[in-house]
Amino acid sequence: MIRALLFFFFMATSAQAFTANEEGSNFTIYPVEYDITIMPYIIGDVQNGGHCYYVCHMTIKVISFANINVIEMDAKEIDIKGESIKVQVPKGNHSLVDKYTFNEDRGKLTINLKESLKPFKDSQYYFVKMSFKKYVSVDSPGVFLVRYFDEVQNSKYIIQTRLSPGLAKYFIPCFENPHFQSVFKLTVYLDPKGDKNNQLQYTNTSIFISEHTKEELLHDKRLVINYATSPKVRLSQVAFHHSQFEYIKTTSKYTNDTITVWAPAFKLKNCDYILNYGEEILSFFRDYSLLNHESLKFERPITSGPINIIAIPTKLGGYEIDSWNVLTNSEIRIIYSHKYSSIQQIERMNFELAQQLSRVWLGNPGEPTKTRWREEWFKEGLATYLAYCFMTQHNHGKGSKSSSNVESIRQLNYYGFQMKHKAMFEDWHHTNDLRPLLDFNNELAVNINSKELWKQLVTMKTASLLWMVENWIGSKRFHESLVKYINNKRGTEISLQDFMNRLDQDTVDCFKQSFSGINTSKVLMSWFTHSGYPVLSVQVLRNNTPNIIELKQTRFSFTGKQSRESNYLIPISYLVEKKSNCNNCYQPQFTISRPTHTFVENLNNGWIILNTNASGYYRVNYDKYTWELIAKMLKNNPFTIGELNRAQVVNDVFAIYVSGDMSQDLAMKILDYLDQEISLTVWESVLSGFEMLKIENAGCGMTRLIYSEWQRFLSKKLERYNWICKPLSGDSRETRLFDSKIVELALAVRDQTCSEQLYSHWLGMNKTGVVPDLRAASYYVAYEAFKNSFTKTDYNFNDYENEDRETAIKYFVREDLFLDKLPKGEPRPANIVMPSNPVNVYKGYKGSAESLPATFYLLSISVLVSSVLNVITDINF
Incomplete structure (x- = not known):
């Protein structure tokens, strides 16, 4: 020994x-x-x-x-x-x-x-x-x-x-x-x-x-x-x-794993939620380990000894990622309170435990035979992917527990989109600290997580790339290969290269991969070895029959710095508006590896949208005519385009506009349909897109005037939801999440009706008992009204309330700093709509339009100046 x-x-x-x-x-x-x-x-x-x-x-x-x-x-x-x-x-x-x-x-x-x-x-x-x-x-x-x-x-x-x-x-x-x-x-x-x-x-x-x-x-x-x-x-x-402390515990009936939750004795009654949730996670991994396995040989405990979850009544910032059987976290991440837990706090509670137990399942010092990970950053990303996989089954699957049939595993979709845009928001060249994932090599996970930027990239980007590959090769084959590999490597060493080799063997597709020479490992490595991500510029040559579609990939940047040609291996999929006489629209999948790529397709004067299911880790910018076709379809019949692709289009529009590669008029024209939107995923995409407007030194040349125009534009789109800013009525998770995100966006765009309702709600509740899902927004409004007095401890807030108060204050301060840095800007010229017959507006004139007197044109200029002055007067700085 x-x-x-x-x-x-x-x-x-x-x-x-x-x-x-x-x-x-x-x-x-x-x-x-x-x-x-x-x-x-x-x-x-x-x-x-x-x-x-x-x-x-x-x-x-x-x-x-x-x-x-x-x-x-x-x-x-x-x-x-x-x-x-x-x-x-x-x-x-x-x-x-x-x-x-x-x-x-x-x-x-x-x-x-x-x-x-x-x-x-x-x-x-x-x-x-x-x-x-x-x-x-x-x-x-x-x-x-x-x-x-x-x-x-x-x-x-x-x-x-x-x-x-x-x-x-x-x-x-x-x-x-x-x-x-x-x-x-x-x-x-x-x-x-x-x-x-x-x-x-x-x-x-x-x-x-x-x-x-x-x-x-x-x-x-x-x-x-x-x-x-x-x-x-x-x-x-x-x-x-x-x-x-005292405890309550439960034991998994299949693997003999024990979860014990510790808290002050009088708070244990509120710990059943996290205890049952933890047991469900263990059951999920038991079922997941047995995907398409008739033998029960994989029913093994994930630790030797109990898993202790300890509710610490202070702010800790999540679980310690190295822990496997003493899992400490802030009390509000463990103790569920019907009276005080907001839906977003519950979501964070669920995710953090799912991610931590995913880490434990993938390998820990307490398992019967120790599994070692050579690249701990990859384990972090895979744990994040599995956490969202479980949450998808928990919230959207059939029944409360998963099945051992791999075909019953519901794809990520909502959570996949969420994690992708969390990564994309950070993953561009705005800092010297940005690193390719492979540069972390065998660096310890505790060091990676010491920097918030690295943590976000390692967890969310790696998980997003796995989601992209899952959609490319097929969910069934991906999950079967993943489970088989983890089961076979128990008690030994896991390396990234070994994992990718196994994935290549288990998921080879002669049509897609063998003939092209591109396999799963090559796709993943092209992203692991490069930081950032690409934007695909799409140019449709519509004068040709069939249409020629040119793709050009460049490194995406909001500021234009380090934006250059790139050569990521990009899995391409697409959907088209008109499928008659199309070439490949029923099997629209291939992979590009060069800075430019051309293919043919019959679009029949319709639109094309790349990145089906929105799982690809890239953005798409179309030529102006194609964008206008997409805008028309969204305005006239938005639900022709699926939820995830609508969300992707919306987020791409914001990103491309902020980078300076799309005009404000075109961006607003595409987003004009939003007053019809009913999807949580899309509205979350709008919210993250709006946050992009605050990126410093972005190519769009943001000013206070332009920012206020965006606020008014989005506020108008939210008018149908103004009632949501009153105390909420829905009890389901989906309804609560939707309503809280709409309120968050309404507050971000300074919707006056919503702000007034929130302020009234705050005053009406006498500074206590604010509805949990409205709490952060109400505190924002209260802080704006009371400023320094709101930062004092006179209100006797508990930890759930304090977290939302700190969030509200940080958001307000960040918004103030952003606005302070913005130049005032110049108002854009108002659109002038000339009458179809100008003679009719110049009464008493009998001649032709061509011979109108100069006084008419002077009058027109006067109207224009008056309209511009009115615009300036209406803008609230």
Whole structure:
């Protein structure tokens, strides 16, 4: 086993495995095992004179790979008892320590030795021992306190760790190399009775990354809990929780996986929702693992031990992605409240748990045989794709649970479109930080997620590209291949190249791929190796029969910078208005790989729309005549075009207009049909498109005047929904989501009717009890009215309300900053409609139009000037 560990160490620490930010990490000492004993104390009310600390005794089993006489460890804000520091050989009492220094500023504990450590040979190892005290506060990093109130409003505190990225040194002195993996043994002392003065907080709950093995009650009434030795994990995967929480749990009837939800006792009644939701996710993965498999050999637990979901009453920003059995998140992401949870908060709650359990299913340190991912960014993207896949079945599938028949898996559609445009909003050359996905190589996922831009690209873009490929090769074959691969690779290593090779073998299509030489892996790699995405310019040569359609792909950019020819492998599909005598419209699928491509099709003077089902990760810009045909169809019969393609057209119009490649008049002409639109997907597309108008230095040359024109235009399109800004009546998820998105858009375009209704709603509810789905919008209106007074804590908001208040304030501030930067702009000339017979408007004139007197034309100019002045007067800055 030791030799296997050594082999793993050298493999993990090879030069290829490290990134630039790991230079200087200590590789001469390797920690094999941490044995930690913690005695925590929470004394009094910490925020009112009390204090919290824990005493820790620790032994670290290490091996050396060189003759060294200095050991350097990471430690920060820890009170180390110097006389306790020892370095010993097994079964030896003699310490090798000569002296030590602790540099708090550098966060380094340096131990100088009397004699050198011997390199690892014949199982030679050493023990590094020490004792220390760690004071814990509400705002301390890594390990911190969370204050909450029990049912009778007594202050209580939680000790909680969140050790990624790079925060373990605040918890214990350690060797904080992100690639080191060790096992951990933990012993915790609890004082369930409290002290005689009731100053020591009663605690009954201690949760670690492994299960209890033994409990012992000491003569002084302290309870000692011994935990089993953990799997081999990184420091960022260690978690420790200490509180008075209670729990509810459920066990999957198929795989024996247990989900336990922890919260303050009086809040457990509201935890059934997330418990049942988690169980349904496990059932989905059980069924998904068995797609078209008659054998039950894949019915296996995804972890060894329970999955603990812990509701922390503070803002945490999501689950820690490395966690597999101690899943901590903000309370509002775990505890469902019918009174306070808005539909968008519920959606985020659902997605975050689905994504986290997808990560766990794909591989975790606690599974029976550990599955390792060479490219963790790819695992992140696949987990996001599977989370949306589950949510699609949960919200749109037949019945509440999935089926083991692959043909029953409903395609993403709504969620696929959503994740694609989240990625596209970031994935263009507006920053030097933009990287191709493959550049992340084998970088740790915790590092990727430390930057919000990278996190969005890695999760949403990778998932979007998988959705594109799924639609290209067919959903049935894609899912069968994916499940077969994951099942066969359990307990081994998964690499991107290996996955793509398997996908090629399982999904080969002689017609589409073999003859063209293009397969799934080539398509994916063309996107993984390049940042950004293309826009396809479509020119239809209608004078030819059949019509010649020219495609030109260029790198998309809102600002025009780095916009150049590109050569992505793009799966092309399309639909046409008139199918009579068409060439390929019943099998309109092929792949282009060059900057330009030409094909023929009989359009019969109708429109063509590329990117059927909107799954392709690209935008499309048509020639003006084709755009006008699409605009006419949308205006006269919008539902001839499917929901996803309408949404894609709308989003592309905004993007192409903002980039400067479409006139405002044409963009508004295409979008003029929106007063007939009834689709949530399309209105979400409008909302994300409107946000594009705020992109700085975009090619459209945005001004305040132009921005206000867009606001008035979209406000007019929303008139049929003005009633939605009143307290909502719908209870279904779809209705609530639709209504909340319409309200969000109405507020963004400063719809006056909606704003007035929201303000009245806010005042009528006396600043409390605002309808959850209207809450963020109402707070926006309230903040606009009251400004600074609204930022105070006088309103006594709870966490659900505070999240929406912060969202509203951030949006208002961002909008203000955007408007401050915009130039005022010049009004556009008003459209002049000349009468068909100008003689009729010049009464008393008997001659021809050609000989009208100059006074008539002066009068016309006067009317024009008057109209422009009226436009200026009407504009509200």
